[in-house]
Every structure is written in C-alpha cells, then in structure tokens.
Amino acid sequence: MNFEIKTGEDLFLIVVLCCLILGALALMVTTLHLYLTVKQAFPDSSKKEVDEPYQYSSLWHRIMGLRPTAMNDQLMLEHAPDGIQELDNPTPGWFMALFYGTIVCAIGYMLYYHVLGPGDVMNQEYTAEMAVAEKAHEEYLKKFANSVNESNVTILRDEKAIEAGKKIFDQNCTACHGAAGEGKVGPNLTDNYWLHGGTINAVFKTIAEGVPDKGMLSWKKQLNPIQIQQVSSYIFSLQGTKPAGAKEPQGEEVKTAPDVAKR
Template identity: 50%
Template sequence: MNLLFILLSGNPSTFWTADPGQDSVILMLAILLLIVMIFIGVVALYLVVILRKVVAPAPASISKPVDSRSFWQRMAGLHALNQEKDLMMEHGYDGIQELDNPTPPWFMGLFYGTIAFGIVYLLLFHVLNVGDLQTAEYTQEVAIAEKQREMYIQKVAGSINENTVALVKDAKMLETGKTVFLQNCVACHGPQGQGGVGPNLTDEFWLHGGSVKAVFHTITEGVPEKGMMAWKKQLNPLQIQQVASYILSLQGSKPDGAKEPQGVRETASLSAEEVTKQ
C-alpha cells in the first residue's frame, strides 16, 4: 500500500534511493501492484453484479425461467444442457447448430489483463526506458560471463608458463587436450599425430625437444621459419599444457602411415626423467 500511495501521490522521489536500478524495480513493483489491485477490483465488481442478479427478485410482471446454474457455473459462463435450446442461433449449416455462448468471464479477465500488462510493458521498456530489453540483458550477461571466464583463466592458467608447466596424466584433462589437438593440429600433424605437413609426434625423434617444457614452448611461440604458428593468442596456458600432455601421451602409439623420423632422438630414460621431475 505504501508503494501505491507513493505512486498515486505524484511524489515518488521521497522514496527513491541513490541506486537507479533499485528505483526501477520499485517503480515496476508499484505499477504491477496497481494492475493487480485494478484487476481484483474488476473481479469484485463483477461478483457484486452477479450476486445482485442472484439475490434480487425478478419483477412480478416479467416471468423469467429459473436459472438452476450454480455460482461457479455463472462465474465460468457455463450453461446446462437443458438450456441449449435457449442459446440456439437461428442459422445452421449442414444440420450443425451454433450456440450463442458468450466468452467465459475468467477468460475475458485474462485477456484484458494481458492488454493492460502489454501497455505497462510498452511504457516501461519502450517509452520510459526504466528497464533493459531482452537483447540488452543478454549482452550484459554474456559480458559478465566473459569477465568471469577471464578471471578464471588468470587464476588457473595464469600461473602456468614454460618454467611451471607440468605433464598431466588426468584422463579428463588429456581428453580436453585431445579435443584441442583435433580442432587445431590435425591439418599438419594428422588426427593420430602421425605427421603430414608437420613432423610425426608419436616417435622418439624431436626437432625442438620432447620434454613437456619444450613442447609447451614450441606450441606457445611456434616455429615461424618452418610454418608452425604461435598459438599463445588462440589458446590459454592451461589449454597448451593439456594439448602438450596429450601429444606426449601419443609416444609409441605407432599409427598407420606414420611419417619418417625427424630431428634428434630422446631416449626413454630421458623421457621418464622428465615425467618424474614434473
């Protein structure tokens, strides 16, 4: 009631706060409360009219048929089957008779309520601009989500670099690394790492080092003179760590059509030592 009084008094500034967003919410609540009260008043007025018709006796000079419908049947606009003859319209098509049934009051109430809601919505969001439309809300939510994503990357991936990168063996992280590999690396290295334009990644020979730190550096900085692009702008450090670990997990898989060895061989003992250090 306080909101309604403030709205009708024409001086809502006495209740506004310094927060414009809160002001908009209070205004919307006040208008919605006003609509609800108007709707309740219309329903109450309709009930009064119905009750007056039920209670008030008909004039003696006019004989009306007794309405045997219950109160709720009158509210819903329903008629008994034995009243169909009174509702029959004069015209008919192919033997089909039409009844003059009025639209139920509850339906009309909802109908007019949607019109009132539409008018209020139009005034609030398209005339007064006190709220954001769906497109603006979506844009704001996407911006918030992107900011949260950047904060997460800074927190988790920001601590990973060439000195702190570690070989991961978690199945879920390796699966994520595989996904990154299939999305970005298959054009040069093949879907199984067997090589193509780029070298074979499944043998023990490496052009730029086979440790997790060396692979991380190669992916991050690239090898421009050999056509290997730097991925540090497309992938965050966590993704590079995951894809580097996935590449190292392909060692010894011996896929069909593997490219001939290139580079320097790193022994199994050296690889085991690198894994132990990480």
C-alpha cells in the first residue's frame, strides 16, 4: 500500500503517531527499569518463604496471577484504613497483557482510519447510509406511486410533501400560473374559482391529463402520481393567499371545499 503525505494534517498525524509509539515503548522500558531497580535495592528476604507456597498453587491461580489463600498472612499490608485489611497482590499478568493490547489496537486504529485512510470514519459511514436509504426511498416511490389515482387521491398536509409540491410547481407551473399562483396565461390558483372542478380529485386529473384545448400539457408522463399528488396539495395550500397582481376569477366559485388544506 502506497502512502503519500499530501497535507500538513497528514504530517501532523504521523508525528503524533510516532510520539504515541515512542511514548508507549518508553513507558514499558521505564516501568521495567523501575521494577528491576527497586527489586535490586530492596531484596525480598521472605522471597523463599513466600514463593514456596506459591509453587504449589493451582494452574488457575497461575494463569490469573492469584496467590493462594495460604499466603494471605505474608501478603497482608500493615496499614488498614477503616479496619479494612489489604493484600499486596501484584497486577495479574492477563490484565497487563490486555492493557498493552489496547495500546496496540489504538495505534492500529489510528493507522487504519486516520493515516492510511482505507477505513470509513463516522461522517463517511453516515453519508453512505443516507445514500442507501435515499435509494431505497426512491425504489419505494417507484413501486407504490401507481397506487395513487384520481379516485383515491387525498390532500397531503405535512410540510415535507407541501415543500416537494412547491418545488415541482416552481419548476413546471410558474410560466403559466405565476410564481405565487396568481395566474398569467393560466388561471389564478389562489381564489375560490375553478375552471375544471375545485376538489383534489379534479385538480389531480387536470394536471395528469392536461387541458389540450386550453394549451395545458398532460403531465402524467413527466410526473409520477405521487408527484402530481404533491403539487396538487401545494396548489390547495395557496387558497386565500391573495398575492399581488392576481388574475381575475375564472370558472365557477366553490365556496366550501371540505378537502382544501389549511395552512
């Protein structure tokens, strides 16, 4: 694997990594040196007496670094805070191996995730998972979009759906109906007058099939049923907004429309 230092951050990470490795080695060497120095300066006169029972301890005691209970009197420390007696047992070997193992794992982790770079850090994993979720969402829409039609369509009232409808409206409808639905070539969509029906079913059908004799295109080939439902819902959310320069009413007035969305 080739590694190239491209930025100052890469160089900084390498320096930090080298310092960690050298620090870990220095800590181990210093600990060993201190242990040997103390052991040499203060020889244990009772070593023979202490080690004799130890050589008869079980294999489990040896693996776990435990001293047999027969040695408790010899290992007892003089101080007893609050009457609690303490034994001078060394740190088990398995624990020290685990401790040094975590240092090795940390160095490997830094190399893999932050220096050599083949691993994914959390934000990269999040981005990848979001891309997978978005793809699954698109497949879901493609699979179930055709289940919506002019007979069963309902007004969507959640903000996300309305925002999606607004985006579709801005991209495709403003040339004829105005940016605020005030009407240009096409009719005003913000009042209570409708040329082809004032229900969600009628508006859905009008968008899907178009009005060829009035110059309105059919959008069922460019938009799927879910998108037509979203833009229809957005149109109903424009009711009563009274934008500036609104076109005069056209068609029949629908005074009460029970399915009109409330903003």
